[in-house]
Amino acid sequence: MNILYFARIREHIGKSSEEIALPDTVISVADVIAHLESLGQKYKNAFDEPDLIRAAVNDEYVPLDFKVSDDDELALFPPMTGG
Amino acid sequence: MSADMRISVQPEDFDIGAEIERLKGGRTDLGAIATFTGLVRDIHGDKVIKKMTLEHFPAMAEKELGKIGEQAKERWPIEGLTIIHRYDELYPGDQIVLVVTTSHHREAAFNAAQFIMDWLKTDAPFWKKEETEDGTHWVDAKASDDDKKDRWG
Numbered sequence: 001m002n003i004l005y006f007a008r009i010r011e012h013i014g015k016s017s018e019e020i021a022l023p024d025t026v027i028s029v030a031d032v033i034a035h036l037e038s039l040g041q042k043y044k045n046a047f048d049e050p051d052l053i054r055a056a057v058n059d060e061y062v063p064l065d066f067k068v069s070d071d072d073e074l075a076l077f078p079p080m081t082g083g
Numbered sequence: 084m085s086a087d088m089r090i091s092v093q094p095e096d097f098d099i100g101a102e103i104e105r106l107k108g109g110r111t112d113l114g115a116i117a118t119f120t121g122l123v124r125d126i127h128g129d130k131v132i133k134k135m136t137l138e139h140f141p142a143m144a145e146k147e148l149g150k151i152g153e154q155a156k157e158r159w160p161i162e163g164l165t166i167i168h169r170y171d172e173l174y175p176g177d178q179i180v181l182v183v184t185t186s187h188h189r190e191a192a193f194n195a196a197q198f199i200m201d202w203l204k205t206d207a208p209f210w211k212k213e214e215t216e217d218g219t220h221w222v223d224a225k226a227s228d229d230d231k232k233d234r235w236g
Contacts, residue, residue, distance in 0.1 A: 007138050
């Protein structure tokens with residue numbers, strides 16, 4: 001799955017996107033985040049505040065329980081602060 | 084006639100007067116033009132801001148601003164609408180965001196512009212990072228911004 005990161009999350013992980021092979025147990029956005037957290041400390045740091053994670057799948061905002069597949073593009077970012 | 088809508092996400096500065104003239108476009112039926120311009124402040128709490136960097140999600144930013152604009156058009160009889168949001172490095176005094184609405188009467192123009200700003204704060208994919216003398220930090224989202232959006236129902 002192609003995953004994009006923005007803002008604080010991008011900085012913690014140290015890259016703006018990457019291709020991640022997901023285990024079959026991954027069903028939702030929250031499962032993807034849990035898998036990423038298993039990959040190392042920088043991912044743990046990026047997602048240490050679950051209330052401050054927002055997601056989009058294929059350029060549409062989704063809740064964290066949204067079901068995803070390998071073909072989707074997932075974006076993970078903190079709450080927006082535009083304007 | 085469907086309202087004219089212009090959306091732009093850009094690093095370049097914008098010219099408020101030129102944007103107003105573009106929406107007027109020689110029309111004489113418009114009774115109201117409302118504009119809002121957001122600026123970079125040099126103070127946040129007790130910190131002096133030296134620079135602000137705006138990150139955005141290119142694939143979504145214009146699309147989401149367009150959705151907010153469409154919602155405003157559905158709610159109020161506005162004749163024209165422009166939303167410009169900048170990104171990249173900005174400095175105190177720089178313009179960040181512009182909303183211009185035109186209508187036959189002021190209420191629609193005022194309300195639509197305020198609605199767009201309230202929604203844009205929480206729903207447009209931009210993130211602000213401030214540089215102060217103590218270093219750089221990401222600006223936290225404010226719960227009060229959610230409240231302002233929610234008041235529109």
